[in-house]
Amino acid sequence: MSKRVINHRLRPSVLRTRGAVVAAGIGAVMVVGAGAGVASADAGKTAVANPATAVVAQGNTQVKAVKAAAVKAVKAAAVKAGKAKPAKKAVAWVKPVTGYTLSASFNQGGAMWSHKHSGQDFAVPVGTQVKAAHGGVVVKAGPNGGGDGSAYGNAIVIEHANGQYSQYAHLSKIDVGVGQTVKTGQDIARSGNTGNSSGPHLHFEIRTTPNYGSAVNPVAFLRAAGVTV
Known part of the structure; x- marks a missing residue:
């Protein structure tokens, strides 16, 4: 009788914990977009315990890519506006003397x-x-x-x-x-x-x-x- 009471009392707690994990995963997927959602779903097959970790890692990678693209765009705009000079190519050959x-x-x-x-x-x-x-x-x-x-x-x-x-x-x-x-x-x-x-x-x-x-x-x-x- 006591065993039945214990098991019965634990079931709501387990359900609540599982529900929180699933909710966290769904919320993270909604924030970073459909692409991250697929990654989280795949990751969940091998690591269901913490699906948000994979989502955060992918988000950091996306942020770095966006920053790199932004820096490149700023440099290109500066060159076009005349505020910066493009990198010079290495000099191949030159004349040995001038004024000859x-x-x-x-x-x-x-x-x-x-x-x-x-x-x-x-x-x-x-x-x-x-x-x-x-x-x-x-x-x-x-x-x-x-x-x-x-x-x-x-x-x-x-x-x-x-x-x-x-x-x-x-x-x-x-x-x-x-x-x-x-x-x-x-x-x-x-x-x-x-x-x-x-x-x-x-x-x-x-x-x-x-x-x-x-x-x-x-x-x-x-x-x-x-x-x-």
Whole structure:
């Protein structure tokens, strides 16, 4: 008799507890929308005890997504209104000097060279700032063409990540050393008239190896990279 009374007294309490859990789940579903309701229903199959937890987690994810979209929209509006500048693209290649006149060209013949001309000459006054045409690592730097021969005078060779090399010759001053990493457009030397030179200029080459004899047309190469000389 006592057992029946106990069980009978507990039933209303159990029913009330179950009703509260179901009500909480339904209320949460109504707040966050139909999509969350499906998630809560699925979650309820494995974790009926607390369906509101899954609803709250999904709500937090939705809030983060909305914030990210809002920040992106604000930045785009600022750029459009002229209050902010868009991110700059990385510079590919640049001219090695400015204020120049093109003189001897690639593959040009003549008494000045034992073979045809291996680069492009930029006629500039002695002391003109010479820049790295592209970022890379200095592999040659010094007199005697940095090891390529006395005809080049003081010279620098830079190795680039794309497998090409650039060479700068007849320099009056070298401002970088072997093993040094340089950035695109960085000042690396001063132009001059050293070596086998008929007048102040920068001799510029693009090579497929660091050594003499592997040069390609530097003007065509630069133009293909978007640089007009």
